[in-house]
Amino acid sequence: MNNMDKIEVYYFSGTGNSLHGSQGLAKRLPNVSLLPIASLLKKDKVSALGAVVGFIFPVHLSTIPIFLKDFIKKVDLSSAEYIFAVATRIGTEHSAFFEIEKILRKKGKHLSSSFNLNMPSNDPKFNFTPAGGYEMKELEKEVERQLEVISRAIDNKEQLPIKDKNYLTRIPFVRLLSPLVTLLDGIQQNFYADDKCAGCGICKKVCLSGKIKMSEGRPIWQKEIKCFKCYACLNYCPNQAVQIKNFTEKKGRYSHPYASADEIARQKFDM
Ligand SMILES: Cc1cc2nc3c(=O)[nH]c(=O)nc-3n(C[C@H](O)[C@H](O)[C@H](O)COP(=O)(O)O)c2cc1C
Ligand code: SF4
Ligand code: SF4
Structure with a gap:
């Protein structure tokens, strides 16, 4: 073709x-x-x-x-x-x-x-x-x-x-x-993982900017790496353990019913 x-x-x-x-x-x-x-x-x-x-x-x-x-x-x-x-x-x-x-x-x-x-x-x-x-x-x-x-x-x-x-x-x-x-883009989102975190690493896997790393079984949002504000980490955590300040604790989560965490993560790799 x-x-x-x-x-x-x-x-x-x-x-x-x-x-x-x-x-x-x-x-x-x-x-x-x-x-x-x-x-x-x-x-x-x-x-x-x-x-x-x-x-x-x-x-x-x-x-x-x-x-x-x-x-x-x-x-x-x-x-x-x-x-x-x-x-x-x-x-x-x-x-x-x-x-x-x-x-x-x-x-x-x-x-x-x-x-x-x-x-x-x-x-x-x-x-x-x-x-x-x-x-x-x-x-x-x-x-x-x-x-x-x-x-x-x-x-x-x-x-x-x-x-x-x-x-x-x-x-x-x-x-x-x-x-x-654009001016506010660098401002941190204040993500953290609460006590429900089981250390599965899915948040790191779906993070499309590479901001999240795992350390001693817990995710860390690295300050020096930009966040794309895609909210994949927040929405794909199976335990709803990822939070932004106190805005999200009592809220539900959303991901498209046909899009698995694997499919989101696959975007990082060349097709
Ligand atoms: C940080 C953030 C800001 C958003 N701002 C808007 C907005 O200004 N207007 C709007 O209609 N939707 C807004 N949305 C909703 C998303 O655009 C919408 O859910 C989109 O379809 C998500 O697509 P994705 O699953 O491909 O990332 C926002 C979502 C996030 C995470
Ligand atoms: S996805 Fe949730 S449970 Fe898994 S490591 Fe991240 S915060 Fe912890
Ligand atoms: S919002 Fe997206 S880019 Fe930012 S830390 Fe979460 S998964 Fe990574």
């Missing part, structure tokens, strides 16, 4: 929502290569080979995760004639697509199409009730429907301007959030 016929989808997923989205696209579109961003972060140079290139990722704090912005800056997109982005999110407005567009403009490219995929929250800090069985089923139907629409648009190489209908995206606050989030 000619590389130019490939659809390359670069994805990042902390708890499986964006992974499920990218697998959904791969099921529906021909010749899709799924490329885990976590396995490419340490490479000096990453070159896309296909004419169609996509990015799929979670929305964090109303924008694109900062390390993903750096990744998109790094990728050589010379081959790309059609670039799309899919943001998975709970449902808030965000500036992720504007941020990507800014990066692409500097490369002489533009975002051909962008899509939101509403999925359950993986952030137990605030107001969190993990999606139950019935809700998940209903949501899944909607996600499948959305994936059909998105795949068709990509297959037809539709040019879709970034949707900016909601008034929230027009007020400067949301657009100003991104520089603010």
Whole structure:
């Protein structure tokens, strides 16, 4: 197969929502290569080979995760004639697509199409009730429907301007959030493991930034290593022992029903 016929989808997923989205696209579109961003972060140079290139990722704090912005800056997109982005999110407005567009403009490219995929929250800090069985089923139907629409648009190489209908995206606050989030990116999340920790090492295994190491059977979040705020450690601990300050002790946890800890961890390795 000619590389130019490939659809390359670069994805990042902390708890499986964006992974499920990218697998959904791969099921529906021909010749899709799924490329885990976590396995490419340490490479000096990453070159896309296909004419169609996509990015799929979670929305964090109303924008694109900062390390993903750096990744998109790094990728050589010379081959790309059609670039799309899919943001998975709970449902808030965000500036992720504007941020990507800014990066692409500097490369002489533009975002051909962008899509939101509403999925359950993986952030137990605030107001969190993990999606139950019935809700998940209903949501899944909607996600499948959305994936059909998105795949068709990509297959037809539709040019879709970034949707900016909601008034929230027009007020400067949301657009100003991104520089603010960049500024705050280094702030520690104050993770710790409570007494329920059994020393199984799953939190270390799923940690996509390499921040967690095990010492004497307990996880340590190393200060000098950046956290991607993916919340994989928090959500995949089988004992719900990982906490952030006192925000999460009495909250449930969420990971996508089809995404195992092994699948999340596999993103760290070259495919
Ligand atoms: C630190 C953090 C911040 C988040 N901020 C937002 C947000 O601003 N808006 C939103 O709709 N969802 C937000 N979410 C929810 C995730 O975007 C959503 O659950 C996503 O689908 C998770 O995808 P993943 O499982 O592929 O990581 C946030 C999640 C985390 C962990
Ligand atoms: S996943 Fe949970 S139980 Fe296992 S080592 Fe980490 S904190 Fe401890
Ligand atoms: S420490 Fe937790 S939230 Fe941070 S990158 Fe690792 S798994 Fe993700």
